[in-house]
Amino acid sequence: MQELVKNPLKHEPIDAETVKFEKVNTHIYQDSESASWYVANEIAGLIKQKQEQGKKAVLGLATGSTPTKVYDYLVQFYKEGRLSFKNVVTFNLDEYFPMDPSSIHSYKRFMNEHLFDHIDIEPYNIHIPDGSLSKDDVRKYCADYEEKIQNVGGIDIQILGIGRTGHIGFNEPGSSLSSKTRLVRLDRVTRLDAASDFFGEENVPKRAITMGVGTIMGAKKIILMAWGEGKSNIIYQAVEGKIKESVPATFLQHHENCDFVVDSAAASNLTRIKTPWLVTECEWNDKLIKSAAIWLSEKLDKAILKLTNEDYNEYGMGNLIAEIGSAEQINLNVFNELQRTITGWPGGKPNADDSQRPERAEPYPKTSLIFSPHPDDDVISMGGTLLRLVDQGHHVHVAYQTSGNIAVFDDEVIRFLDFATDIQKENKELKKKFKEVREFLASKKPGEVDSPEVQQFKGLIRKGEALAACRYCGVKEDNAHFLNLPFYETGAVRKKPLSDEDIQITYDLLNRLKPHQIFAAGDLSDPHGTHRVCLESVFRALQKLKDDRVDWIRNCYVWLYRGAWQEWDIADMEMAIPIGPKDMTRKKNAIFKHQSQKDSAMFPGNDEREFWQRAEQRNKETANRYNALGMAEYEAMEGFVRYHF
Template sequence: MSETLTKQQTILDNDNPEIRKFEKVNTMIHEDSNSASFYVANEIAELIRRRQKEGKMAVLGLATGSTPTKVYDYLVKFHQEDGLSFKNVATFNLDEYYPMQPDSIHSYVRFMNEHLFDHLDIDKKNIHIPDGTLKKEDIRAFCDAYEQKIADLGGIDIQVLGIGRTGHIGFNEPGSSISSKTRLVRLDRVTKLDAASDFFGEENVPQRAITMGVGTIMSATRIILMAWGEGKSRIIKEAVEGEIRESVPATFLQEHPNCDYIIDEAAGSLLTRIETPWLVGEVNWNDRLIKKATIWLSEKLEKAILKLTNEDYNEYGMGNLIAEIGSAEQINLKVFNQLQATITGWPGGKPNADDSNRPERANPYPKTSLIFSPHPDDDVISMGGTLLRLVDQGHDVHVAYQTSGNIAVFDDEVIRFLDFATEVDKDDKLNSKMKAVREFINNKKPGEVDSPEIQEYKGLIRKGEALAACRYCGVPEKNAHFQNLPFYETGAVKKKPHSEEDIQLTVDLLNKVQPHQIFAAGDLSDPHGTHRVCLQIIFLALERLQEQGAKWLKDCYVWLYRGAWQEWDIADMEMAVPIGPKDMKRKINAIFKHQSQKDSAMFPGNDKREFWQRAQQRNTETAFKYNALGLAEYEAMEGFVQYHFKK
């Protein structure tokens, strides 16, 4: 990785009280979610072993969702490979949707069985999960009994939590009391929106849930709240550094005597010790931190970089930087030139030009450029302007669509294409197959996995849209590569882990194309982690090619773009490609070619706007930020960070 993506010295310094002075609850930042999950799983395992020696039960409060799954994977591994027994373990789950059948794919009973309980020697009578099948009039008695069972076992030893975007813990939504107990609650609009993709539409999300109360959670001896990814960074900052308030239930945890937040770097990225470490104490200044601090100061004071003064730096905790460098003018000019050097209208390199201060090389020209697109529209949404520029400037542009994107197609789209096909081809055999597909869709339950035929049809719909966008942008159809990576092809929101087949397919494609440039999605905040898995597969493929001594790889640059969810920080950008009004319109038109995602996407995440609207705003905001820092004014800009191969 480039310096912009390596961990800063201050990030993992969890034992330094000075840099944590803004934090009101103990917060431990791990390098990634995997190491953090291993840490949590080890603590749970140690409790179980200790209780076994004491002849006592270990009582665990457990959570569902994507956050704790790796912890459960490790616990299963400890049981299967290290002999850790769970016979002395009792568990209480935080919550369950209501109403909910236990065999539903959305049920937390099913979730816990699949991820944990079915793989352990735990006694089933020691497993407790709120019952989503109860009659409404029986819920109060059930909740009281749930509380009593916890008390009878001496209380919860370790309570594992995630955190919602509203700051909810369990399903304790904003407004929950610190003394609340297990009860039936109505779900917040934001919570339902976040769950909509799992239920294939917000209208299918249950309105209510049964949840442990904040008071129940607070009575646990030990609380561990986990959070991964940039999508949780804003609420983590509020929960860790903000005032205690009912509107953010997680802030109540500040009053617990033994609570730790266990988070990864991305989730902690907005904490003061990471975002602005110079405000909490002395820092060891490097080029990246100087650039970040100067941009922050410029934005804070709403002054162009070249207008910042010594007094500005001194007032905001950067007096030692002035002392080291000499003057504000020297710092300003250094950072301004760094930013200026990131801007280029030649993302493939400008031929016959001095490239010493340009992000990309002048030679070779033309280049072979390979754009990896996790879904069939990420290429044009995230870097459509750059893609158009590469084509216009004569480069040989290829696009690799890593997944089919089939689960993001509404059933109505399939019916629409079936209607067309029926009119074109009156063949009885074809009509018979279409009737079966129509019948399946007509009887399909919310969230039910599509039949293989429907999955295939939905994948073909997205493939056709991707080809239409390629033709519009000038990318030859032969340069469109549809990988359909196996990890994605489950027909459900939940995907398989990547496999050897995924990596080898990517290795084979890279060897076939042998690009001078690779563009890949570095956006790790998409709702279901597809971008994260796709990027990991690319990195593993590149590592393998490096080990195999692929000669073409030595002359290859790798650029990471961001997806539909957010943009790189200006301080991290190493290439910024301006987009004029005409090309912005062309980019939007290319996005429009993906008609199944137009007007209403299956998985909008926490932003209901269409993808073209998000892309346009993000690109114009990037241009505005550059201009506000004192650089040239552009209509819009797309930003990239360079990935450097491991030596």
């Protein structure tokens, strides 16, 4: 009988052949919430089992955004009276060095805020590396940390995240399999990824105390979690790649009881998800056929119409040929489908047959509403399309969902206040305010939250830049809407949860404008999650409108754009807008209006280039990929996926 393993994404058994390339047991869930629920229940089950045996449950814990929902569920279990932590001993993976335990960046503070302050764990059972030690004391402290782990019988479950370099804990590339708890120097990529939390790379500590790979491998069970498309490449390497020191997570392939728990986005590069025809016979549908033909075309560097029966057979798609009849028929179908996604009329072409076009011809002109999470995402991600909508006479509105104030450097505030005080030399109140702001910024510690006044000034700087970009693009100033959603206005990188107030603000704007088409950011790999929350606010407002049976919503199309952090895959794109050389220049000029983000962004993420450079390269790559597939050659293209609600 063929061995069966469970696939949590589909909640049905799949045969072992499907996961034959995977060297670690990998559970795929539809989203991070359901995955976190699974992990929280695994931990709770261990704690209860140990309680029944009269033993301690020893947990290895991680920090960062990945495990926070797991901790939320554990707190929920405790508050509901379903779980006690009296028998739990914890050891945290790591801590920055040096680091004051009371700092907002301290992992001790993180763990207290997310877990320990809300449960009944005994304080003496909590162990977190001490970042406040003198360097001379670190070596002995690390040896004692190892000894404490051994004295309680070792770690029962070790929770891990994974860094973009493949690091686990702060075990950077080059860490050995036998390494123990120690002081390490952080890789520049790791520091760059942490820059958003510290308001700039220069504020990120250069060292950290971390459990070693050997310490982690000593755990009886390991659960590594990863969410989002930004982790898909490193998850692919860790699960299917060769074991190598340059990717420390691959060492986990040696562990006999290790599970990777990932959401569908983080799993998107695994062979069984990305190219399932390479591991098993597929049940073919139009979307999978399109993905397969595009993949094969790019794999062989052939235009789609040149693919042969032999090409499909050689790469595991013989049953597709048998089902459809010939490569020529598949190629033609996919070619035509791709061709129909290309249009120079993002608002629909008036008085034209729209049966084969992505957008409707009527009504004309349309009311087009563009949601921009930050004050520059509109022009960065769909500036060419925005310009085309304006040029073609549509009523274009832009809704800036957040102020973007935390992305403004302190020097920008001084520069603008210098200008203001020079203009109004006799304004004593302004001079007093300028003096107070200067004093605050001069004494401000790295990562410290701005005063409400400074937050306001930074928000006004971004608002002024957004209005300048609107004027340049031909969008009326009255059509620029600054929503300043409350979830964002904390002054810190960590935001509040999405609230009913956020959704109501979005709902009210939608119901007032009654747009015929909506554009929203589906770019979910931004490093601090603002895009994800902003998109959720739009989705929930749309659902509320639908539930309220608002008439206009039935005739509204919703298009999702990307570009600031990643791009849609060609196989997913349902509308592609060509951008000529002149409009590409206009798009860049619109981006340049956001001067506070020019030259150096506060939150560059994992790409150090300026946003206009990223956008230009991604738009040109999309055009080149379409061209290589056999489509017409364009300078650049912006892609969109339609959201059906």
